[in-house]
Amino acid sequence: MDRGTAPRSRCARIAAFISSRCDSSVTALDRTTQSERLLRAEPCRAYWGMRMLLVPRAGHVDLLDLPWHEPLEAWESVRLVEVPRGIGRHVVRFVDYSGTLFALKELSPELAAREYRLLRELGRRRVAAVDAVGIVSERAGSDSEALLDVLLTRYLDFSLPYRLALARRLEPDQLARLLDAFAQLLVRLHLSGFFWGDCSLSNALFRRDAGELAAYLVDAETGELHTRLSDGQRGYDLEIAEENVLGELLDVAAELGEPGAAAESLAAEIPARYERLWAELTAEAEFRSGEVTTLDDRLRKLAELGFDAGEVEIVESDGAYRLRLEPKVMEPGHHRRRLLRLTGLDAQENQARRLLADLDDFRQRSLEETLPPPSETAAVGRWLAEVFEPAIAAVPRELYGKRDAPQLYHELLEHRWYLSERAGHEVTLQEAVADYAESVLRRLPDERTVLTDVDPRDGESPQEGRVS
Ligand SMILES: Nc1ncnc2c1ncn2[C@@H]1O[C@H](COP(=O)(O)OP(=O)(O)OP(=O)(O)O)[C@@H](O)[C@H]1O
Numbered sequence: 001m002d003r004g005t006a007p008r009s010r011c012a013r014i015a016a017f018i019s020s021r022c023d024s025s026v027t028a029l030d031r032t033t034q035s036e037r038l039l040r041a042e043p044c045r046a047y048w049g050m051r052m053l054l055v056p057r058a059g060h061v062d063l064l065d066l067p068w069h070e071p072l073e074a075w076e077s078v079r080l081v082e083v084p085r086g087i088g089r090h091v092v093r094f095v096d097y098s099g100t101l102f103a104l105k106e107l108s109p110e111l112a113a114r115e116y117r118l119l120r121e122l123g124r125r126r127v128a129a130v131d132a133v134g135i136v137s138e139r140a141g142s143d144s145e146a147l148l149d150v151l152l153t154r155y156l157d158f159s160l161p162y163r164l165a166l167a168r169r170l171e172p173d174q175l176a177r178l179l180d181a182f183a184q185l186l187v188r189l190h191l192s193g194f195f196w197g198d199c200s201l202s203n204a205l206f207r208r209d210a211g212e213l214a215a216y217l218v219d220a221e222t223g224e225l226h227t228r229l230s231d232g233q234r235g236y237d238l239e240i241a242e243e244n245v246l247g248e249l250l251d252v253a254a255e256l257g258e259p260g261a262a263a264e265s266l267a268a269e270i271p272a273r274y275e276r277l278w279a280e281l282t283a284e285a286e287f288r289s290g291e292v293t294t295l296d297d298r299l300r301k302l303a304e305l306g307f308d309a310g311e312v313e314i315v316e317s318d319g320a321y322r323l324r325l326e327p328k329v330m331e332p333g334h335h336r337r338r339l340l341r342l343t344g345l346d347a348q349e350n351q352a353r354r355l356l357a358d359l360d361d362f363r364q365r366s367l368e369e370t371l372p373p374p375s376e377t378a379a380v381g382r383w384l385a386e387v388f389e390p391a392i393a394a395v396p397r398e399l400y401g402k403r404d405a406p407q408l409y410h411e412l413l414e415h416r417w418y419l420s421e422r423a424g425h426e427v428t429l430q431e432a433v434a435d436y437a438e439s440v441l442r443r444l445p446d447e448r449t450v451l452t453d454v455d456p457r458d459g460e461s462p463q464e465g466r467v468s
């Protein structure tokens with residue numbers, strides 16, 4: 001049914017109820033009761049319908065103070081904040097509840113339900129995507145006109161739309177990082193059986209990940225979940241990705257007044273990077289009985305790429321064995337999981353690699369210096385208490401919005417290395433923190449939430465907002 005024109009059942013009930021006030025067939029008793037209800041219900045807002053489905057979380061807000069009975073475009077609320085966003089078809093607005101931001105996207109009930117379901121399922125499969133927190137449906141406006149549904153997602157903290165991730169420059173190294181992150185996201189989506197259908201840089205968000213970038217899916221509306229994707233489905237997504245990315249790179253080049261000659265070969269990098277990673281992850285290995293290292297080697301290689309295999313399949317034929325890995329059981333986040341298990345710190349994959357390397361270094365030194373050598377748990381506890389936490393705590397609180405803690409720690413290590421090189425001797429982490437906070441961090445824009453002064457509806461390009 002087209003909700004844009006047809007009244008919803010609840011609206012129909014309300015209309016029937018109101019008209020019944022004038023209906024002479026209604027008994028006096030009924031009339032009193034009904035008019036009392038009407039009086040109590042002043043203003044008549046109480047009769048507009050709405051249904052809200054929320055994923056409950058500790059400390060969650062209910063968002064009931066928002067003007068749900070108006071089209072999202074027309075909202076006026078102190079909760080609204082302007083965030084630079086990618087190009088898209090729908091009205092998307094952002095609200096702030098004491099520093100926790102939510103993205104609200106208005107779309108048809110069918111699409112809202114579909115996107116909600118897909119995002120929830122991607123979350124369950126631990127694919128990097130924005131977190132769906134709810135859906136508001138059965139909305140009616142002041143004139144009882146049915147309004148579109150609203151999908152609620154948690155704003156992805158420290159995320160950047162691709163233009164800001166590129167810092168509005170077509171600098172080769174950053175472009176390479178961006179394309180790499182995007183290709184990796186596609187591989188991860190495909191491994192989990194997700195066909196995207198609208199792969200574009202605008203439909204992804206990027207977070208800093210040590211020296212790299214990590215991509216998250218933000219728009220799942222066109223997606224489909226399958227048990228396993230065929231080569232044809234994967235190929236089709238890659239074609240769409242290449243075409244969309246080409247258009248997006250040409251747009252950026254045009255905005256910068258650059259020729260954009262490299263855009264085509266850059267866009268072609270997406271399938272090339274994707275295929276390389278896909279082949280590395282899914283390649284079959286052959287070995288003879290007794291060659292015990294093959295499985296180990298294969299798993300170690302996967303871990304280097306940041307993946308764990310939930311299951312391996314070994315098939316014997318003619319005395320040789322074939323080692324197969326089913327894409328579906330491939331789990332990204334090898335280092336991330338190890339760091340979380342050891343320290344409780346949640347980081348991106350490359351940040352986790354960096355932090356684990358520092359932790360391993362610390363442990364190695366402790367083994368040499370302390371007798372008896374500390375257990376792994378004791379070393380981890382000491383690293384957290386004596387190294388990581390003090391370094392983060394030494395950064396002035398007002399600078400916490402610049403970087404998340406694992407990224408900050410990575411940048412502090414980089415800065416210490418740079419200062420030590422310049423000084424010709426080892427600089428301590430404390431010295432590096434003090435210098436980094438004042439000479440670098442303080443000048444950087446906040447990235448926890450990237451706000452813009454510009455109202456996107458005023459005709460300014462919304463994605464060109466200020467990084468506050
Ligand atoms: N949870 C979120 N966190 C941060 N930014 C978000 C979030 N949801 C949406 N955005 C921003 O809003 C933009 C638009 O969102 P989205 O792509 O879902 O809608 P759309 O583009 O209108 O849909 P379509 O691509 O179908 O036209 C995104 O590119 C992103 O910049």
Ligand SMILES: [Mg+2]
Nearest residue numbers: 088202203219
């Ligand atoms: Mg979009």
